[in-house]
Amino acid sequence: MPSTRDIRRRIKSVKNTAQITKAMQMVASAKMRKAQQAALAGRPYAALMNKVLAHATAGAGDFTHELLEHRPVKKRAVILISTDKGLCGALNTNLLREAAKFDKESTVFICAGKKAGQWAARTKRTIAAEFSYKDNPQFGEARAISKFAQEMFIKGEVDEVIVLYTNFISTLTQKPEARPMLPIIEIKGVQSGIHGDSEKVALEQSSVDYLFEPSAAEVLGELLPRALNFEVYQFLLEAKASEHSSRMVAMKNATDNAKQLIKSLTLEYNKLRQANITKELLEITTAQMAMG
Amino acid sequence: MANTLKLEIVTPDAVTYSDSVEMVTLPGVEGEMGVYPQHVPLMTQIAPGEIVVRKGGQEQLLAVGEGFVEITGESVSILTDMAIAADNIDEAKVEEARKRAEARLAEKVTAEEEAAVRASLANAVAQLNVKRRQRR
Numbered sequence: 001m002p003s004t005r006d007i008r009r010r011i012k013s014v015k016n017t018a019q020i021t022k023a024m025q026m027v028a029s030a031k032m033r034k035a036q037q038a039a040l041a042g043r044p045y046a047a048l049m050n051k052v053l054a055h056a057t058a059g060a061g062d063f064t065h066e067l068l069e070h071r072p073v074k075k076r077a078v079i080l081i082s083t084d085k086g087l088c089g090a091l092n093t094n095l096l097r098e099a100a101k102f103d104k105e106s107t108v109f110i111c112a113g114k115k116a117g118q119w120a121a122r123t124k125r126t127i128a129a130e131f132s133y134k135d136n137p138q139f140g141e142a143r144a145i146s147k148f149a150q151e152m153f154i155k156g157e158v159d160e161v162i163v164l165y166t167n168f169i170s171t172l173t174q175k176p177e178a179r180p181m182l183p184i185i186e187i188k189g190v191q192s193g194i195h196g197d198s199e200k201v202a203l204e205q206s207s208v209d210y211l212f213e214p215s216a217a218e219v220l221g222e223l224l225p226r227a228l229n230f231e232v233y234q235f236l237l238e239a240k241a242s243e244h245s246s247r248m249v250a251m252k253n254a255t256d257n258a259k260q261l262i263k264s265l266t267l268e269y270n271k272l273r274q275a276n277i278t279k280e281l282l283e284i285t286t287a288q289m290a291m292g
Numbered sequence: 293m294a295n296t297l298k299l300e301i302v303t304p305d306a307v308t309y310s311d312s313v314e315m316v317t318l319p320g321v322e323g324e325m326g327v328y329p330q331h332v333p334l335m336t337q338i339a340p341g342e343i344v345v346r347k348g349g350q351e352q353l354l355a356v357g358e359g360f361v362e363i364t365g366e367s368v369s370i371l372t373d374m375a376i377a378a379d380n381i382d383e384a385k386v387e388e389a390r391k392r393a394e395a396r397l398a399e400k401v402t403a404e405e406e407a408a409v410r411a412s413l414a415n416a417v418a419q420l421n422v423k424r425r426q427r428r
Contacts, residue, residue, distance in 0.1 A: 045304045048369055052362045056335050139304075140408070210362075213336040214322055222337060223360055230304070 004276065007269040011262055018258035024087070025251035031135065032171070032244035038136070039168050039234075039241040046234045053227050055210065056220060057184065065217075066154050067184050067224050077108050077128060077158040079149060079181070081165035081235055082116035083243045084132070089250035091243060092119075095166055095176040108158065112145055112236070128152065133236055142233035149232075150225060153182045165235045166242035172249065174242035181231065184224060297329050298367040299345060301354065301375045308375040309345070309354065316368055317344040318361060319418075327363055334363040338372065340414035342422045353378035355422040357415045374415045378426040381419050390416035 057068065080099055082092055092115045099109075099116075100123065108128040111117040117130045129148055133141040149161045161182035166174045212219045299316055301309035317326045319341025338361055343354040359372025393413035401409065 041305050044307045045302045045371065048300065048302045049371055052335070052360060052369060052371060055362060140404075210333045210335045213320065213334060216335075219335055219337055219360070226360075233304075 002272075004269060004272050007265055007272065011265045011269065014258050014261050014265065018255055018262065021251045021254040021258060025248055025255055028244050028248040028251055032241070032248050034136070035237070035241040035244045036168065036171075039237040042234045042237050046230065049227050049230055053184070053223065056223060065184075065220055065224055067150065067182060067228070070183050071156075071159040073159045075106050075108065075158045076102070076160040076162060077110055077149060077152055078102055078178075079110045079112065079145060079161065079163045079165075079232070079235075080116040080120070081163065081239045082111070082113035082119070083239075084114040086115070087250060088243055088247035089253075091166060091174060091246040095164065098176045098178060099164055102162075110145065110149060113239075135240070137233065137236035137240055139229070139233050142236050143229045146225075146229045146232040149182065150228060163232070163235055165239045166246075168238045168241040168245065171245045174246055179235075181228065184228070295329050296366075297327065297331075299370075300367070301343070301356070301370045301372065303372055303375050308377075311347065313345050313347040315346040318368075318370075319343070319356070320361075327368055330365050331363050331368075333365070334361075336361050336363075338370070340374075340411075340418040342418065342425065343370070343375075353422050353426050355381060355415075355419040357418070358411065373411070376419060378422050381423045383420065383423050386416050386419045386423075390420065 078099065080095075082095055086092070096115075096119050099119070104125060108126045109116070109120045110128050110131070111120055112131045112133055114132070117127065120127045131141065131145050131148075133145075152158050153161055160180065162178050163181050164176065164178045167177045168174055296312040296314060297316060299309060299311060299313045300307070315326060315328050317324060318336075319339050321337045321339050324341075338356065338359050340357050341355075343356050345352045345354065355374070355376050355378065356370070356372045357374035359370060361371075362369045390413060393409050393416060396409045397406065397413070
């Protein structure tokens with residue numbers, strides 16, 4: 001049976017924990033709002049970019065670009081976008097479970113975020129590169145990742161590039177998703193993914209032949225890498241929005257649990273205290289009666 | 293037969309413009325071009341400069357950064373890294389940004405950084421030009 005002092009000590013420690021999780025929840029919710037806004041604001045641009053891209057690649061005639069090249073897939077690269085810190089619920093666990101499904105031998109990982117790097121090192125996967133990105137992802141950071149992947153693809157080191165990230169659906173739901181990034185022709189499946197089925201671009205309707213100015217090679221040569229850079233950027237934004245949402249929810253749960261615990265501990269403490277008083281009273285009256 | 297164009301200007305931050313218009317003038321990389329409805333499908337790049345939108349006989353000016361344009365018979369979609377309506381341009385702020393970019397260029401910077409600074413410089417100059425033109 002714990003003494004009243006033990007219980008008091010426990011209540012104090014739980015209170016401290018609750019205070020910390022509460023503070024983290026506040027911070028996360030402020031960051032979450034910003035990150036969600038950024039992710040949502042980028043979506044129309046991403047959608048239009050994908051539409052233009054789909055039209056452009058379909059309407060470009062016999063033009064080919066090295067980023068459009070289809071090869072039998074012998075080796076693939078996975079860009080794994082995780083968080084830097086933990087304490088965000090099951091987010092990373094779910095993401096890394098998906099990552100573990102890729103074949104160990106034929107897959108190299110390009111890690112973004114500390115957790116991804118740690119996981120890849122722990123499970124002895126091949127790591128091609130590790131990148132970091134800030135709390136508010138910068139376009140430059142996305143460009144670095146995307147450039148690296150494009151170079152690997154063009155050099156023929158890999159035949160396919162997939163991005164694995166956590167798609168932000170709502171504050172309560174985030175889902176790990178794998179999206180093909182290279183070769184680019186696959187991109188046509190992507191736009192429907194990020195932005196829901198409503199914006200699915202039917203390829204048939206875009207069978208218009210476009211004129212290109214100055215030339216197809218020049219326009220596409222600029223458009224393709226830029227679209228990819230932006231795509232990665234959007235993925236980073238989505239991942240960040242997911243991270244903060246998930247952390248906010250996790251911390252809210254932790255705070256609620258701590259409060260619950262404090263409640264039941266306080267009840268127990270009061271009961272014990274009362275029992276002690278009753279016991280003492282009994283002792284006094286018994287002693288008095290014995291003396292009297 | 294459609295006699296309006298659906299104009300959409302989208303930046304990474306927001307959808308800046310989305311409306312039906314009668315005509316739009318774009319700063320193409322190979323010179324300015326006007327687009328009327330029933331234009332032949334065209335895919336092109338634009339340089340930092342100004343977009344003139346004509347709607348209901350009224351003209352509206354916007355400053356844009358570099359980007360891509362997809363033109364079909366009934367729509368114009370513009371993807372750019374910057375788009376600001378002339379009325380929303382804060383001249384003092386932009387002038388300051390231009391000075392900062394120029395100062396930055398005078399220093400030694402990496403090629404990557406230089407490209408980024410040059411782009412923001414071009415954006416600032418485009419905004420200033422639009423503002424001056426609006427006043428005239």
